[in-house]
Amino acid sequence: MKRITSLKNNLIKDIKKLSQKKYRDQRGEYLIEGDHLVEEAVNAGAPIVHVLFTEKALTAFSLLLEKIPESCRLLVTEDILRSLSSHPDTPDILAVVAKTSPSRVIDYSRPLLLLDGVQDPGNVGTMIRTADAAGFGTVVLGEGSADIYNDKVLRAMQGSQFHIAVYQGSISEWIGTCKAHGLNVYGTELNPQAADYREIPKTPAFALVMGNEGQGLSAETLSLTTQNLYIPITGQAESLNVAVAAGILMFALKN
Amino acid sequence: MKRITSLKNNLIKDIKKLSQKKYRDQRGEYLIEGDHLVEEAVNAGAPIVHVLFTEKALTAFSLLLEKIPESCRLLVTEDILRSLSSHPDTPDILAVVAKTSPSRVIDYSRPLLLLDGVQDPGNVGTMIRTADAAGFGTVVLGEGSADIYNDKVLRAMQGSQFHIAVYQGSISEWIGTCKAHGLNVYGTELNPQAADYREIPKTPAFALVMGNEGQGLSAETLSLTTQNLYIPITGQAESLNVAVAAGILMFALKN
16 A cells, blocks of 8 residues: 655645646546545546545545545555645545546436536535435536536535536526426526416426526526426525525426 | 724724624624614614714715714724625725613514524525524524524524524424423424424424434434424435425424
8 A cells, every 4th residue: 555644745736726627628527525435436437547545444444445546555654645635524434536527328217407607615515415415317507507526516515416417507408408308397587477486386307497596597587487487485585595596406307 | 973093903803803602702793794783773774883884874874874883983994894894895894783682571472493503694584584584483502503694694694693582502492391381392394204294283382403414313302292294305405404394394284
């Protein structure tokens, strides 16, 4: 097993750059933190490039480490992990994972979640996690949405990238394709004139489009959907957090 | 109108300390940022101690500023606002608001949300905002829950502290009081043996107890409720974010 003790080691410096989207795109790799996510990656058969861990992890996570090829294992110092981690509490294990592309065959038999310019990484990650929990098959990140390999997205997503197909693409094109496959496409708006979501019959497959935190969906996107929904606000708050609204709708609409 | 240009001004140094809970508690004041929250505070008649703003805000928010007594207004430099703000994009207006206690008369005619050790400030703020939107009257922050005047709670809450009664207290005592008032008290657990939330009839008033992000509700708390609920997970995610789960339940249970 290889050991690295210097913060100036070139491999460590390279891994540190994965905190920037530019390098993640260039190298086709990203960093996950903590035994829970590393275990999710191993169980999903995700391509692990390196696993980095401290002496402590050698005993604490020995079963997990055994599942990862010897040649990928790097024993490092706590200082090195701290320099690579974005967590306030540095975990004892990290992994570099190769990005993979989702299947070219889209699953239209299960619901799809389309995110049109959702910017906050915590919201994007939480929505993918919720889509996974609700049995959705696909999430599409439109232009202006946070990068799925951003550390805050990864933390909020809790490994759901290993369970669900996540695509990047044009939301208007995806709306067209979903309609061509006979799916209802539901937009969301803060307009009591839109349909009350509680009146929509539950179905096994549909597409739900959620918009930007501040602006919501554009008038253009709202004109492309088959129907637009509204969550009635009975208190004094002006709106809901977009990830909470998405959660309410995903669980209410899916059969 | 008073002007302050020095970062070393004693009042500015005092306001800066409000980022720490210790000083917020000592002084009974907290800081809100941005014209939206300042407007919410003004509309709610919240006791504004100081409003701090730049030259830019003088024109941009002149109508809002007119609603605040002259003696509270402090024209400051952008540097000063930047030093006080926790936002990456410093707003042009901030206010120091005096904490107020919620009414001693608890409203049991509307639902209550009880948070038992919810630690993440974003989650706590989002849950209070959602409770406000869903028409809840009361939120109780139990021991170990994030401080309501933490800047991340305030940002996620979006002014809902001005609409809804937020108490601090012992969750087990509140469960007892809610039951004594004839309310159903619903706990939440990740246990498919618990009742499926979709089978619970909607009612105008009840109490919903949400637990810690990692541990959920303690066995002791679960034994005090009248019924414990489960949100069926149909995908591969192990659980939902607590604020999303709370949103689904609040909107599903309330009549």
